[in-house]
Amino acid sequence: SQQGEEDPQALSIQEGENATMNCSYKTSINNLQWYRQNSGRGLVHLILIRSNEREKHSGRLRVTLDTSKKSSSLLITASRAADTASYFCATDPSGYSTLTFGKGTMLLVSP
Amino acid sequence: DTAVSQTPKYLVTQMGNDKSIKCEQNLGHDTMYWYKQDSKKFLKIMFSYNNKELIINETVPNRFSPKSPDKAHLNLHINSLELGDSAVYFCASSQKHRGSDEKLFFGSGTQLSVL
Numbered sequence: 001s002q003q004g005e006e007d008p009q010a011l012s013i014q015e016g017e018n019a020t021m022n023c024s025y026k027t028s029i030n031n032l033q034w035y036r037q038n039s040g041r042g043l044v045h046l047i048l049i050r051s052n053e054r055e056k057h058s059g060r061l062r063v064t065l066d067t068s069k070k071s072s073s074l075l076i077t078a079s080r081a082a083d084t085a086s087y088f089c090a091t092d093p094s095g096y097s098t099l100t101f102g103k104g105t106m107l108l109v110s111p
Numbered sequence: 112d113t114a115v116s117q118t119p120k121y122l123v124t125q126m127g128n129d130k131s132i133k134c135e136q137n138l139g140h141d142t143m144y145w146y147k148q149d150s151k152k153f154l155k156i157m158f159s160y161n162n163k164e165l166i167i168n169e170t171v172p173n174r175f176s177p178k179s180p181d182k183a184h185l186n187l188h189i190n191s192l193e194l195g196d197s198a199v200y201f202c203a204s205s206q207k208h209r210g211s212d213e214k215l216f217f218g219s220g221t222q223l224s225v226l
Contacts, residue, residue, distance in 0.1 A: 031212060037152075040219075041219050042115070042201055042203075042217030042218050042219045043154075043201070043203075043217045044217070045214040045215065045216070048212060048214060050212070088154065090215075092213070098159055098166075099156075100156070101153075101155075103151060103152055103153050106152075
């Protein structure tokens, strides 16, 4: 069954604004990962947060994890047109490195 | 050099045909995967191989047969193609299959259209 659910399904913002995407999941996890998919391309790993971590930063990315609510958020600050892509959260509930992905959030950043 | 490469990028075929998609990774990873992404972008695991051995088969029809001649290659053969097989198929790899903190490296996908 599907593990992660992102919301919103689609997000449209202007360059320079911040973009926040949320992910909820159902079972306990070892870690949660975020991936980006540009149109017509494969997914690219962005950031991983472990279940014992609450917040993590990488460049303009900030990820939070609330295991009590089984939710995570991805914040992209000072967005650029090049950030236009679909963003997916993924979890490994079984611990067998078989990531389960959500349906993604489509982010459109307009110049 | 492309880390995970899959061919072909596009595949258009008739119902009932048999087709193959090839995947190679040059990362030295032990584990490879096939994922299927449907028209709504939902990405679902199909198979996982660790060092040429099948680890996961997520209730995929028998018409789909993965083959791993060595740990750097994982090919996908599909028999008797059906309309519902139309999707984008992604190959991926990770360093190991057990343990936490494994991240996936994806190929650029094969868009399969069954007419």
